[in-house]
Amino acid sequence: MFSHYDRPRIGQLCEKAGLFMRALQHYTELPDIKRVIVNTHAIEPQSLVEFFGTLSKEWALECMKDLLLVNLRGNLQIIVQTAKEYAEQLGVEACIKLFEQFKSYEGLYFFLGSYLSSSEDPDIHFKYIEAAAKTGQIKEVERVTRESNFYDAEKTKNFLMEAKLPDARPLINVCDRFGFVPDLTHYLYSNNMLRYIEGYVQKVNPSNAPLVVGQLLDDECPEDFIKGLILSVRSLLPVEPLVDECEKRNRLRLLTQFLEHLVSEGSQDVHVHNALGKIIIDSNNNPEHFLTTNPYYDSRVVGKYCEKRDPTLAVVAYRRGQCDEELINVTNKNSLFKLQARYVVERMDADLWEKVLVPDNEYRRQLIDQVVSTALPESKSPEQVSAAVKAFMTADLPHELIELLEKIVLQNSAFSGNFNLQNLLILTAIKADASRVMDYINRLDNFDGPAVGEVAVEAQLYEEAFAIFKKFNLNVQAVNVLLDNIQSIERAVEFAFRVEEDAVWSQVAKAQLREGLVSDAIESFIRADDATQFLDVIRASEDADVYHDLVKYLLMVRQKAKEPKVDSELIYAYAKIDRLSEIEEFILMPNVANLQNVGDRLYDEALYEAAKIIFAFISNWARLACTLVKLKQFQGAVDAARKANSSKTWKEVCFACVDAEEFRLAQICGLNIIVQVDDLEEVSDYYQNRGCFNELISLMESGLGLERAHMGIFTELGVLYARYRPEKLMEHIKLFSTDSTSPSLSGLVMNNNIGRS
Secondary structure, three states, X not given: OOOOOXXXXXXXXXXXXXXXXXXXXXXXXXHHHHHHHOOHHHOXXXXXXXXXXXXXXXXXXXXXXXXXXXXXXXXXXXXXXXXXXXXXXXXXXXXXXXXXXXXXXXXXXXXXHHHHHHOOOHHHHHHHXXXXXXXXXXXXXXXXXXXXXOOOHHHHXXXXXXXXXXXXXXXXXXXXXXXXHHHHHHHXXXXXXXXXXXXXXXXXOHHHHHHHHHHHHHOOOOHHHHHHHHHHHHHHOOXXXXXXXXXXXXXXXXXXXXXXXXXXXXXXXXXXXXXXXXXXXXXXXXXXXXXXXXXXXXXXXXXHHHHOOXXXXXXXXXXXXXXXXXXXXHHHHOOOHHHHHHHHHHHXXXXXXXXXXXXXXXXXXXXXXXXXXXXHHHOOOHHHHHHHHXXXXXXXXXXXXXXXXXXXXXXXXXXXXXXXXHHHHHHHHHHHOHHHHHHHHHHOOOOOHHHHHHHHHHXXXXXXXXXXXXXXXXXXXXXXXXXXXXXXXXXXXXXXHHHOOHHHHHHHHHHHHHOOOHHHHHHHHHHHOOOOOHHHHHHHHHHHOOHHXXXXXXXXXXXXXXXXXXXXXXXXXXXXXOOHHHHXXXXXXXXXXXXHHHHHHHHHOOOHHHHHHHHXXXXXXXXHHHXXXXXXXXXXXXXXXXXXXXXXXXXXXXXXXXXXXXXXXXXXXXXXXXXXXXXXXXXXXXXXXXXXXXXXXXXXXXXXXXXXXXXXXXXXXXHHHHHHOHHHHHHHHHHHOOOOOOOOHHHHHHHHHHHHO
16 A cells, blocks of 8 residues: 555565565665575565566576575575576576576476477577486487487487487487487497397388498497398398498498398399399309399399409390490400400390491400401301391491401301392492402302392493303393493304393394494394394394395294384395395285385385386386386386376376387377377477477377367367478368368467467
8 A cells, every 4th residue: 555665674674574575575676685585485486486577687697596506406496487487588598507507407407398399499409408318307308309300419419429328219319310320330339238229220210220230340240240130120121221331341241141031032122132143243153143044133233343353244244234335345444355246246236336336446346356256157146147237337347347248158157158148248349349249259159140230230340240140140131231331242242152042142133233233133133033123123224235134134023023114124125135036926925015115115216127016016007107117118118008097107108208219109108198188288398399290290190080189189280280391281271171170270370370489
């Protein structure tokens, strides 16, 4: 109720009366408070804790320190309670320092235990672990080391090792969680805490067993303990890191029993078999058998392990796993080129072949030597040989390929008679070393003659091509090489006589014909019994004027073909060589000659005797008449003209007779002409131009008596009298002036004279 009184005075009275809590409520000076507060035996603890809440931070800490100085154990609970209650006002660090100042780990343990769950400060977590350990709270230490994520692992590990707690589980938690397994193992082994090692490996974390084993080996732990430890974990233990730990320390054999046990249980773990393989290799216990028969190990891992111990075993491992690059490297490094060659041949892999045959491979020559001398001759697989050959071709190694093929084909190998390889050997030699081709042709028998021969021709190896074609009885191709490439008709003829083959003679004949050797060509065509080129032969024969040979050829052709051209040309050829009797015989035989055209051609070329035979046979009287005129056989010409009975023919014969002064025959023809008014003047002019006036007058006079005499004849005769025989003109006029066929004769004569003048 009261406030206006002397508070210090009342405080003193309360202190003397033993009312310490009332006194504290009245004092306002720190010395007074510190003097009174130590009487904790007479002050209710909760009230005292509440009183601390009324003080400033500095005064509260001073008072708490005095309480601990007076009675550490008696006042610790109050101080812990106060620190918990007012940690934020007082500051956690200040509270910790207070407890540490008095080395009160119990106080620190209780204080931090309430604060730990809300703190992420590593130092607070560590101090709590430290306090718990030093106060014997092992279970709490174990819990915090297992659950907390904020303490400093290294610092905590070192503390726990120094503390040497009777229970190693806290240390196990820290080391397991933060990767200090080797340190843990060393600590436990050094302190003879082997059961904790077993417990850790078997129950806590079997996966870290390899690290434990590695450290135990470093600590020279007896092998029996380590083996027992490994076997106690068995299949839970990761093999690969365990093998690595033992292998790093050259103690791999330690795992023999363990690995064999896993294999007997049916393990196919590659690491198990890798390790077992390494042990077998180190012990030299028939390692090649293991490497070739075991299907589970990793070829690269085991092969790498073998490289420094026995490179040949490395090759076995790499071959089994087709580790191309590794095998090539180890064989190059150790000059195992025979093994490399065998492997590359067996692999039949184009990419691998390309890799070993690249120009910048410094070991290429050694490999090629072994492939040629060993690997391929040993091979019995056509596929392997084919792949090798293809690889050499792809790498553009023709000389090496020849060397390879010679080894396979020319020596007694399984592929000596291989068709494709023989082809390839010759073809490669054609491109790369032509000097060897002829030898190969002579020594080999099972290659593609037609195809290889054509390639040889393209490569201008004509003698070789000829030898190939001749060897395979490809006589036409052979003779073509002689004719088209070697260009020797003489050799071609000689070859044709030797083989006596129609097709060969035919090719020779064509070549002879092209070269203008017509007679020889005809003989060859006849030998070939080839009638297909008759048009060319006819043309060439006419140009060369070799009709005797042409007759022989055409007679052969007629036996094979019924061609109008052939029969016509045969008649013409007979005519050219003046074999008229053969013409007469021929046209009487069945034939398909175009006789009219032949006759015209003979006539045009002045072969009149032959033409006469033709025209007479085909009854072409007009052409016959003309032909007889050319032959001066005028009587026959007149007879033919009579049969032709053509004005044109009559004129031709008539005029020819006039020219030949055969006027009697000319008059016979003329009488058949002048009966045509239109032709009368042409006949008259022809006679007059040649001065045959009397013969013309005689013709006209004879014409007066013809049944078909017409006015023109009378008139033309009158004109002729007037011109050449005037003395007969008047008599003619008088005689015929009244004739019905000659009206106004005098007028016509006058007009005619005027016209002629």
